[in-house]
Amino acid sequence: NYRGSFLGRLRHFVDIIDPSTLFVSEKQLKDSIKLLDDYRHGTLPSGVSDHQLWEAQKIKQAIIHPDTGEKIFMPFRMSGYVPFGTPIVKSNIPFCHKLKNRFCQIKCYWCWLNQSHNACVNYANRNATKVGIFRSRTQLYCIFNRISVGLNVLIQKANKLSPATRMIIQRLVPFPAVASANICNVGLMRHNELSEGIDVLDNNGNVVGSSKVAARHAIMETAFTRVVLPMPIFVLPPIIMSYLERLRFLQSNRRLLLPIHSIVCLVTFGLSLPVAISLFPQMSQIEVSRLEPEIAMATDCKVVTYNKGL
Incomplete structure (x- = not known):
């Protein structure tokens, strides 16, 4: 859990403030959100790696507000x-x-x-x-x-x-x-x-x-x-x-x-x-x-x- 320590949060926020997420396309964002929803509902397609899930979460957290979803x-x-x-x-x-x-x-x-x-x-x-x-x-x-x-x-x-x-x-x-x-x-x-x-x-x-x-x-x-x-x-x-x-x-x-x-x-x-x-x-x-x-x-x-x- 990244909230547990300062170093964990630091590593998390270094990802979140990565300027490369500014260039994420609308399609990439929608695909990332869908991937996370599939994981949450247990319908994740086969072959999806942990790296892809972490990348999807990084994109969503960098762009989408956690309260409004916008x-x-x-x-x-x-x-x-x-x-x-x-x-x-x-x-x-x-x-x-x-x-x-x-x-x-x-x-x-x-x-x-x-x-x-x-x-x-x-x-x-x-x-x-x-x-x-x-x-x-x-x-x-x-x-x-x-x-x-x-x-x-x-x-x-x-x-x-x-x-x-x-x-x-x-x-x-x-x-x-x-x-x-x-x-x-x-x-x-x-x-x-x-x-x-x-x-x-x-x-x-x-x-x-x-x-x-x-x-x-x-x-x-x-x-x-x-x-x-x-x-x-x-x-x-x-x-x-x-x-x-x-x-x-x-x-x-x-x-x-x-x-x-x-x-x-x-x-x-x-x-x-x-x-x-x-x-x-x-x-x-x-x-x-x-x-x-x-x-x-x-x-x-x-x-x-x-x-x-x-």
């Missing part, structure tokens, strides 16, 4: 998070202290784009056992982005600060700012789960009830992964590039710095994503004694399961 839009799948998000993440890495102020103003746009992409990913991979109100999410998203962009403008226009203080802020603020924004992003895009609860399942996969306590745990765990995710992205590329920039080869070929920096960001993002989302199982478990009394009365199970989301 396809997740390609850029918002976890397998699309790195290839679609890396250009945005790279543009958010704080190198503004090396540029002129007018170029730093572009950061506001990239901040908005980054949080917009994150909001779509959070919504697409949420717990979808309850139907949310899209209009309220849209309104909260607009308010959140105004606040996020406003903070960036405020930092850029803090002319009264000394150059040394401004440089310290530009170097130190980005990570806590992005981490805080990510936490708010998860909370805002999934806030209805806190008021409506999410479905919890017994050992047989039957819905026992809707729990607000489980919803709170799901959102907190997901938000924590969004704090861990940007850590390596903001730390490793600057360290690696500070070393590479001193190499004689790159000093004489300055045009290679941008593509090399992009590759470093891509690799770092690709490594940090599976580590972050592997911290907690997607199908998490919680003791019934910690949930609402009505749920404890509705089942004899001591532990129930819920979809945390990704």
Whole structure:
């Protein structure tokens, strides 16, 4: 069971975020779903190998939402998070202290784009056992982005600060700012789960009830992964590039710095994503004694399961 250990979950999610699943055809997806259904009902054709079954499960889990059974839009799948998000993440890495102020103003746009992409990913991979109100999410998203962009403008226009203080802020603020924004992003895009609860399942996969306590745990765990995710992205590329920039080869070929920096960001993002989302199982478990009394009365199970989301 891949949920049993961090390493097991890591191996599982490395498969799930494999960008090659973005190129799976509609026919391949339908064949994979049918193969898994045949296996579940004991009607699997002869000659089907374990490798084919695992590959079918990988394709389905990478593309299909576990609650709705519908396809997740390609850029918002976890397998699309790195290839679609890396250009945005790279543009958010704080190198503004090396540029002129007018170029730093572009950061506001990239901040908005980054949080917009994150909001779509959070919504697409949420717990979808309850139907949310899209209009309220849209309104909260607009308010959140105004606040996020406003903070960036405020930092850029803090002319009264000394150059040394401004440089310290530009170097130190980005990570806590992005981490805080990510936490708010998860909370805002999934806030209805806190008021409506999410479905919890017994050992047989039957819905026992809707729990607000489980919803709170799901959102907190997901938000924590969004704090861990940007850590390596903001730390490793600057360290690696500070070393590479001193190499004689790159000093004489300055045009290679941008593509090399992009590759470093891509690799770092690709490594940090599976580590972050592997911290907690997607199908998490919680003791019934910690949930609402009505749920404890509705089942004899001591532990129930819920979809945390990704």
